[in-house]
Structures are given as C-alpha cells and as structure tokens.
Amino acid sequence: AQTVTQSQPEMSVQEAETVTLSCTYDTSESNYYLFWYKQPPSRQMILVIRQEAYKQQNATENRFSVNFQKAAKSFSLKISDSQLGDTAMYFCAFMSYNNNDMRFGAGTRLTVKP
Amino acid sequence: DGGITQSPKYLFRKEGQNVTLSCEQNLNHDAMYWYRQDPGQGLRLIYYSQIVNDFQKGDIAEGYSVSREKKESFPLTVTSAQKNPTAFYLCASRDTDNQPQHFGDGTRLSIL
Numbered sequence: 218a219q220t221v222t223q224s225q226p227e228m229s230v231q232e233a234e235t236v237t238l239s240c241t242y243d244t245s246e247s248n249y250y251l252f253w254y255k256q257p258p259s260r261q262m263i264l265v266i267r268q269e270a271y272k273q274q275n276a277t278e279n280r281f282s283v284n285f286q287k288a289a290k291s292f293s294l295k296i297s298d299s300q301l302g303d304t305a306m307y308f309c310a311f312m313s314y315n316n317n318d319m320r321f322g323a324g325t326r327l328t329v330k331p
Numbered sequence: 332d333g334g335i336t337q338s339p340k341y342l343f344r345k346e347g348q349n350v351t352l353s354c355e356q357n358l359n360h361d362a363m364y365w366y367r368q369d370p371g372q373g374l375r376l377i378y379y380s381q382i383v384n385d386f387q388k389g390d391i392a393e394g395y396s397v398s399r400e401k402k403e404s405f406p407l408t409v410t411s412a413q414k415n416p417t418a419f420y421l422c423a424s425r426d427t428d429n430q431p432q433h434f435g436d437g438t439r440l441s442i443l
Contacts, residue, residue, distance in 0.1 A: 223373075261436050261437070321374040323371075
C-alpha cells in the first residue's frame with residue numbers, strides 16, 4: 218500500500234519570505250499523481266497544485282511550485298512571497314492510476330507571521 | 332454554481348444512535364468519497380464509490396455504512412458500532428481518472 222509522509226508537523230515563515238514543505242511517499246507503481254492541498258481554518262480542502270509522475274517538469278502555480286524527485290520519491294512544495302492568507306494546514310496526497318482512492322500525509326501546519 | 336454540499340455542518344450523536352451525514356454533488360462526477368479527519372491528522376478513507384449502486388471499503392470502514400442510489404448522492408451512516416465517532420468528516424468527488432478530488436465543507440460530528 219502506498220504511504221505518504223510529511224515529516225514537518227509545524228512550520229513558520231515570515232511574510233514575503235519563501236518556505237518549503239517536505240513530502241515523501243512510498244509506492245511500487247510508476248504512474249501516479251501527486252497533489253498538495255491547503256486546509257485553512259475554515260476546514261475547506263483547496264487544491265494547490267498537482268503533478269503527474271510521467272512529467273519531468275516541475276509544476277508551478279503562481280507563487281507555488283514543486284520539486285518532484287521521482288527516483289527519491291520526494292515531492293516538496295515551495296511557497297514564494299508568503300502571504301498571511303497562506304496560513305493553513307498543507308496536505309500532500311498520492312493517487313495511483315490504478316486505484317481511485319487518494320492517500321494523504323498527516324499534514325504540515327504552516328503559520329505565516331507578519 | 333457547481334459543487335459539493337455536506338449537511339449538516341455540525342451533528343451530535345447520542346450513545347447507541349445511528350446518524351447519517353449527507354453529501355450531494357451537482358458536478359456530474361462519477362466517483363465519490365468519504366474521509367475522516369481527526370485533530371492534527373491527515374484524512375483517512377472510509378468508503379468510496381466509482382459508480383451508482385457500487386461502493387468499496389476504505390481503510391477504516393468498520394462502524395460505517397454508505398449507499399449510492401443516485402449519482403449525485405452518497406450519504407454516510409455512522410452506526411452505533413463506531414465507538415469513537417467524534418471527528419470531522421469530509422466528502423469528495425472526482426470526474427475522470429486523471430482529475431483531482433473536489434471536497435465539500437465537511438461535517439463535524441460530536442458525541443453527547
């Protein structure tokens with residue numbers, strides 16, 4: 218079974234600075250998807266960014282980018298120019314081509330300080 | 332607007348009582364999911380359904396039941412067999428295989 222590990226339970230960053238959240242996963246499959254979701258205090262789950270495993274190019278979405286290292290099974294999220302609204306729990310998630318379920322990490326609580 | 336609606340937002344259960352959490356989507360998605368989230372933890376899959384009248388157990392299905400009689404509806408029943416039901420429950424749906432899941436706003440269930 219696939220597992221997703223987020224080794225940083227909590228992190229903080231100063232407003233306008235850059236922060237990187239770590240995620241590693243374990244799978245024997247070669248085709249899969251990876252996601253980062255944001256869960257603000259409202260508890261709504263918001264998709265931040267996605268990466269297809271067959272794509273070597275790292276995904277970017279405005280201030281959010283990933284560093285996808287397939288061989289190392291690593292999928293970190295970089296947030297540039299951090300804003301107060303980025304304060305949230307961030308979850309890394311794995312989804313294989315073959316299964317329809319999604320595996321989540323335990324989350325990293327990010328606090329952006331003014 | 333298309334989306335996923337979960338109701339109620341807050342729910343209280345008495346000991347020995349079954350309660351049902353509603354999840355409705357108007358996104359025309361085939362697949363629907365139920366997750367449980369405990370404080371400080373990630374999401375754990377309870378049940379999922381890929382098509383109408385079909386569903387599969389996730390990692391923590393014991394004490395829960397679901398039905399999928401309509402494409403847009405996937406209610407979750409928390410039975411009295413679930414001894415620790417206090418948690419935040421999230422419903423999600425997904426279109427085709429290469430699309431991410433969309434989530435509802437969740438239901439917080441507490442024991443009286």
